[in-house]
Amino acid sequence: MDISGDEWEEVTEGDTTFSIYQDAERIYDASVFYNPKMAINRDLTILALSSIIEKEEKSISFLDPFAGTGVRSYRILNELPNASVAKIIAGDINQIAIEIINRNANQLKLHDKLEIKHSNAIDILDALPWQKDTIKIIDLDPFGSPIKYIEESLRSLKINEGYLFVTATDLQVLCGKFPDSCYRIYNAMPTRHFLCHEVALRILIYNLIISAGRLGLAIIPIFSYNHEHFLRVKVKVKDSKELANQQHKELGFVYFCKTCSYVETVKLSQDIESSHCSFCKEKLEKAGPVWLGKLHDYSYIEYMLKNMKQFTLQLEKKIDRVLNQILNEIDSPPFFYYIPFVLRHCKKEGVTLNQIVESLLDEGYIVTRTIFDPQGLKTDAPYNELIQVIKQF
Numbered sequence: 164m165d166i167s168g169d170e171w172e173e174v175t176e177g178d179t180t181f182s183i184y185q186d187a188e189r190i191y192d193a194s195v196f197y198n199p200k201m202a203i204n205r206d207l208t209i210l211a212l213s214s215i216i217e218k219e220e221k222s223i224s225f226l227d228p229f230a231g232t233g234v235r236s237y238r239i240l241n242e243l244p245n246a247s248v249a250k251i252i253a254g255d256i257n258q259i260a261i262e263i264i265n266r267n268a269n270q271l272k273l274h275d276k277l278e279i280k281h282s283n284a285i286d287i288l289d290a291l292p293w294q295k296d297t298i299k300i301i302d303l304d305p306f307g308s309p310i311k312y313i314e315e316s317l318r319s320l321k322i323n324e325g326y327l328f329v330t331a332t333d334l335q336v337l338c339g340k341f342p343d344s345c346y347r348i349y350n351a352m353p354t355r356h357f358l359c360h361e362v363a364l365r366i367l368i369y370n371l372i373i374s375a376g377r378l379g380l381a382i383i384p385i386f387s388y389n390h391e392h393f394l395r396v397k398v399k400v401k402d403s404k405e406l407a408n409q410q411h412k413e414l415g416f417v418y419f420c421k422t423c424s425y426v427e428t429v430k431l432s433q434d435i436e437s438s439h440c441s442f443c444k445e446k447l448e449k450a451g452p453v454w455l456g457k458l459h460d461y462s463y464i465e466y467m468l469k470n471m472k473q474f475t476l477q478l479e480k481k482i483d484r485v486l487n488q489i490l491n492e493i494d495s496p497p498f499f500y501y502i503p504f505v506l507r508h509c510k511k512e513g514v515t516l517n518q519i520v521e522s523l524l525d526e527g528y529i530v531t532r533t534i535f536d537p538q539g540l541k542t543d544a545p546y547n548e549l550i551q552v553i554k555q556f
């Protein structure tokens with residue numbers, strides 16, 4: 164295809180200006196995919212990398228095997244301190260994407276650190292363990308599910324205990340519109356109800372843990388997030404069978420009531436006492452297997468927050484709110500009560516979330532708001548205690 168026409172357009176994201184080839188009205192019809200709404204995903208990538216650099220005091224090497232226009236790679240090279248980025252590989256299967264990346268690399272003078280590969284991602288990932296310079300961070304951003312690329316990525320990251328960043332945009336599958344597809348692709352049952360996004364993230368992490376475990380590896384989630392139509396999980400790889408064994412004990416299912424919002428988690432090896440809600444007798448819905456452990460690592464999130472001011476971030480206020488909320492709920496148990504359903508069950512109106520939070524704190528429970536739902540509360544209080552607290556008002 165000839166891309167010498169006048170469809171070239173300059174775009175600025177963060178502090179980086181680069182060219183894209185806009186040959187269609189809809190982003191999905193363009194020869195090479197560029198979605199400006201995903202700038203928040205790339206902003207958070209820059210912040211996460213800055214936290215890794217700060218924690219490990221090393222320069223990073225980064226693989227972007229689904230590079231598209233290459234925006235993520237340019238931003239990393241342009242916006243992080245020069246000495247802290249050793250090398251980036253940007254690959255794509257689409258020849259036109261490669262031409263766009265080459266043009267931008269010339270314009271931005273990035274060729275000394277940017278290696279460009281016209282290749283299937285699987286071939287790049289397969290070749291990595293045999294190369295001298297190992298890659299420290301792999302970022303998977305394919306169309307739809309990243310699942311096909313997880314095992315190859317983890318294998319490449321084993322040697323130097325690197326990091327895997329994963330984007331999934333198949334939310335219709337992971338959030339329960341196509342449960343059979345979810346079961347086939349992720350070997351887990353999703354839900355369409357109020358826990359759908361947290362379940363989706365935890366199903367994705369469950370899959371990372373299972374793939375890692377087969378290779379004798381464990382993964383530590385450092386940042387997990389959902390926004391509009393994508394999920395994003397960033398994990399650190401650990402070469403430890405012992406840790407992997409422990410992690411497998413934190414896998415399980417969530418059972419919940421769609422009517423009153425009763426929620427119960429069980430480990431894979433456990434059974435629930437009854438398949439019906441003991442509060443309103445509805446049949447409980449089951450989702451999983453899921454990861455029941457922590458979704459984030461405190462120290463990385465703290466550095467991300469601290470470093471925000473160093474960068475030009477598209478949605479700065481939103482990112483600040485998200486990171487603070489994550490810090491706030493990091494130690495809360497998995498899943499949450501959806502308070503409007505609990506109030507309806509208690510036949511109470513007008514009780515605010517803040518009143519409930521205050522009362523549960525007074526009773527000595529952990530209780531926080533949650534990033535997953537403005538009407539949700541995460542707490543270690545059992546459901547009957549929550550009801551008692553609400554009934555006082």
Ligand SMILES: C[S@@+](CC[C@H](N)C(=O)[O-])C[C@H]1O[C@@H](n2cnc3c(N)ncnc32)[C@H](O)[C@@H]1O
Pocket residue numbers: 195196197198201205228229230231232233234235254255256257260282283284285304305306
């Ligand atoms: C979601 S887009 C990537 C967007 C890009 N990472 C960004 O931040 O703008 C997915 C890209 O993967 C490429 N792709 C699809 N299948 C591939 C494969 N098997 N190997 C390498 N690239 C592939 C597509 O050509 C497309 O450019």
Ligand SMILES: [Zn+2]
Pocket residue numbers: 420421422423424425440441442443444445
């Ligand atoms: Zn119920």
